[in-house]
Structure formats: structure tokens, C-alpha cells
Amino acid sequence: MDINQYRMNWNYPTALRVGVGRIRELPEACRQLGMSAPLLVTDPGLATLPMLDRALLQCRDDGLKTGLFHGIKGNPTGPNVMDGVAAYKAGGHDGVIAFGGGSALDAGKAIALMVGQDRPLWDFEDIGDNAGRVNVAGMAPVVAVPTTAGTGSEVGRASVITDDEAHIKRIIFHARMLPALVILDPELCLGLPPKITAATGMDALSHNLEAYCSPLFHPMAEGIALEGMRLVQQYLPRAVSHGADVEARLQMLVASSMGATAFQRGLGAMHALAHPLGALYDAHHGLLNAVLMPYVLVANRASIEPQMERMARYLNLAKPGFVGVLDWVLHLRNEVGIPHSLSEIGIDDKRIEQVGQMAEVDPSAGTNPIAFSAAQYSQLFEKALRGTL
Structure with missing residues (x-):
């Protein structure tokens, strides 16, 4: 190389x-x-x-x-x-x-x-x-x-x-x-610890993924997001397991910039929940998105099946469609050491209703594929808290 x-x-x-x-x-x-x-x-x-x-x-x-x-x-x-x-x-x-x-x-x-x-x-x-x-x-x-x-x-x-x-x-x-x-x-980036590499890298994935799933018309952002996710797929495990891999570090920097460019198209429920959780619990933003990711995918499934079909083909996933994407996300999280539930990172159940109310009015909620109510956001938060997919 x-x-x-x-x-x-x-x-x-x-x-x-x-x-x-x-x-x-x-x-x-x-x-x-x-x-x-x-x-x-x-x-x-x-x-x-x-x-x-x-x-x-x-x-x-x-x-x-x-x-x-x-x-x-x-x-x-x-x-x-x-x-x-x-x-x-x-x-x-x-x-x-x-x-x-x-x-x-x-x-x-x-x-x-x-x-x-x-x-x-x-x-x-x-x-x-x-x-x-x-x-x-x-x-x-x-x-x-x-x-x-x-x-x-x-x-x-x-x-x-x-x-x-x-x-x-x-x-x-x-x-x-x-x-x-x-x-x-x-x-x-070479001295970045594996845990921070993983959490920030999953944040880059969340930006690309939510931009890709946004219902707004912006084909340029959609294309950038798709390629950004491929870079994360290929290089995040390398950056986490081999921190001195300069190529992996560079490609992840690029994937990160691509995600923030793509989310001109909007974000979604991951960020709508991560923002209040970060404010209330002072938790790491990227780690929150990483934990929330599969729960939000499942909640949005009815509206994102076509996008998941294209994404699974582009990433050459082992299984087609939504199931293939969800399996890949769960495998990637496990591979880079992301916890499965919010309770594992110190989030408690004392503010379930408040978090739902805050998420509903968060600006990122406006471009989620489904317009969730405060009660639905509270339910989604509780599932992520308990680790119930």
C-alpha cells in the first residue's frame, strides 16, 4: 500500500x-x-x-x-x-x-x-x-x-x-x-484508544445511515451516504483492532466527513434520542448513537425496506434486505465492542417520559422516516435501555 x-x-x-x-x-x-x-x-x-x-x-x-x-x-x-x-x-x-x-x-x-x-x-x-x-x-x-x-x-x-x-x-x-x-x-488519530475509535466510528456510520434513510429528496447526499457506509464497513474494524493502520485511519476520517456532508438530507430518531440523552446524562454522543442504532432500525423498518434492499446489495451483505442490514449492524457493534443496551453505559429509567418528550421535538426527528410521538420515543428508549430488540 x-x-x-x-x-x-x-x-x-x-x-x-x-x-x-x-x-x-x-x-x-x-x-x-x-x-x-x-x-x-x-x-x-x-x-x-x-x-x-x-x-x-x-x-x-x-x-x-x-x-x-x-x-x-x-x-x-x-x-x-x-x-x-x-x-x-x-x-x-x-x-x-x-x-x-x-x-x-x-x-x-x-x-x-x-x-x-x-x-x-x-x-x-x-x-x-x-x-x-x-x-x-x-x-x-x-x-x-x-x-x-x-x-x-x-x-x-x-x-x-x-x-x-x-x-x-x-x-x-x-x-x-x-x-x-x-x-x-x-x-x-493514531493514538486514539480502541473504545473511542469504535464509538466515533459508529457515529460516522449513524450519520451516513440516517441520511441515507431520510425521506427527503437529495440523491447526491444519498450516494455519498451509501459509499460512506461502505468505508465504515471495510475500515472501522481495522482501525479498532490495529490502531496504527494509517490507511484505515484515513478512510475513517473520509467516511466521517462524508457522513456530515450527507446529513444535509437530515438525520432521524437515533439523533433525536441521543441529543436529550447526552444533555441529561452527559454521555458520549457517538456511543449513544451506536447503542441506539439497531433499535431505531427496527422501529423504522416499515418505511425503509426499499433502502435496506439497496444497501444490502451495495455492501454485499451475507443476507438480503432489512435482515441483512440489521445482522451486519449487530455483528459490527459486537466486533468493535459496543454494548448492546443503554443500561450498560450508565443510563437509567428515571426519565423515560421526559426523554420521549424531548426527542419528539428535537430537530432531527423531523426527517426520521416515521413521525414518532413522544410516547413512541419513550417506548423506543425503553427498549434500547433494556436491550429488547
Whole structure:
């Protein structure tokens, strides 16, 4: 295998630099966007790792006045974002490097939005025409550098931020939140533990799968989602079992970006449930989607049989149709070490009704193949909690 064959520059859905060692281009990427003093936004865990030190040193050696902000949670909150805005302004920064997993990318994009606004963060929630309130001229440019293959936030136009007062996740949206430049370097993923590799990889699968099942008309997104799922099928087990497999790491980064590109078509019940569960229990988003996946497939079966027939053929599954897809998902989860039920990851039954109510009104519920009621979402949650397919 010649890993250099994958060294490419792409321009869809934004400018992406793909390949081993591309992180060395970070200073030049910042300058390309007009930055001379970027703020690097990351999470507390990454802030202590050598890869982060190297990135900072590269930028500073190149003459960039580079600051560091790492005060964000695994599910970033509104105060986390505003603390980042304060750090941005105090340091006289002129752009953001969003560096890390989904939490760092979402927080970095939200900080870049908020540095030039005079309204509170929640005024830009993805409801109605709220995006029209944004002072676009005040937004800061963003270079996104993912270090996990899951959320695909590096190619997304939104950030999922937890309102910790209301105990709900809110989607902050504006088309210009899409990072202007992305670096996909698989070497940044090589130290990722198997459990995190599995959970984030299944998150990438959930994005592709739910986009593929969406009832909206968007053939381009449907095609991207189908190929994204094939990449997960082929490379996620390799990335989990052989963490130093650079090709598998790169292909999973690509599958992750494809999932977030495809879900322009919408998501569904997995995310409608994962969002409130993440807000209420502070659980890992990708792991929630991974556990919920087969239960949601079963619940949606009556409306997705034709899509499952095509998917089973494209992935060359052992069995045809829905049964083939469900068997594959269950086998893949077991192969990469995903628990079978929500109770195994610390979720309890004290909020069954509340979760159902929150899921029904979550934005992702709008493109689920079936419009479930709050009671139906509660029943679906309870089945996933008990492990009853």
C-alpha cells in the first residue's frame, strides 16, 4: 500500500487537505485565511498531548501569535463557548483553529461565530430564520483539524451546544460556520484508544445511515451516504483492532466527513434520542448513537425496506434486505465492542417520559422516516435501555 496515493486537495463541501503529514501545513493554512494570531481551541485531554504541542510550536515558529483555549467539556456548553470568546478577545486573536474531536470542533466553530455578535448564543439556534440575525462580517475564519473520525463537524455548518440550564442540546446554525479550510491527517488519530475509535466510528456510520434513510429528496447526499457506509464497513474494524493502520485511519476520517456532508438530507430518531440523552446524562454522543442504532432500525423498518434492499446489495451483505442490514449492524457493534443496551453505559429509567418528550421535538426527528410521538420515543428508549430488540 502506498499511502501517498491518498494525498489530495479537495474542494467539496469546503477546501480539504487530505493525507499523511498535512498537519505541517497548518501555519500556511492559517495565513491563507488571513490569520496572524489564531486561537487554537481544543479539549483538556488533547491539550496535554505532544501532537498539540507540535501544532502550537509549528504555528509560533512560523511567526503566528497562537493562543490556546481548552476549557470545554465533552458535551460543550454555552458558558464554554462564551469563555472561549473572552479568551479570543483578550488575546487579540483574528481566527480560530478548531483542533480535536467533535466537542472541540463544535466549540471552535461556535466561538468563531460569537466573537462578532451582540446577541446571546441561543438567539442563533437553528429555528426559523434565526440565522438571519448573524452579523456575518463579525465572524472569524476557521481552520478545522479533526483528531477523531466520527462527528464530521469539520464539514458542518452547525454546532451542537448544551444549554446546561435547560438541560437540552441546541443546534447553532449559520451557513458561514462551515470551516473555510480542513486538514485531514490520519497520523493525528493514531493514538486514539480502541473504545473511542469504535464509538466515533459508529457515529460516522449513524450519520451516513440516517441520511441515507431520510425521506427527503437529495440523491447526491444519498450516494455519498451509501459509499460512506461502505468505508465504515471495510475500515472501522481495522482501525479498532490495529490502531496504527494509517490507511484505515484515513478512510475513517473520509467516511466521517462524508457522513456530515450527507446529513444535509437530515438525520432521524437515533439523533433525536441521543441529543436529550447526552444533555441529561452527559454521555458520549457517538456511543449513544451506536447503542441506539439497531433499535431505531427496527422501529423504522416499515418505511425503509426499499433502502435496506439497496444497501444490502451495495455492501454485499451475507443476507438480503432489512435482515441483512440489521445482522451486519449487530455483528459490527459486537466486533468493535459496543454494548448492546443503554443500561450498560450508565443510563437509567428515571426519565423515560421526559426523554420521549424531548426527542419528539428535537430537530432531527423531523426527517426520521416515521413521525414518532413522544410516547413512541419513550417506548423506543425503553427498549434500547433494556436491550429488547
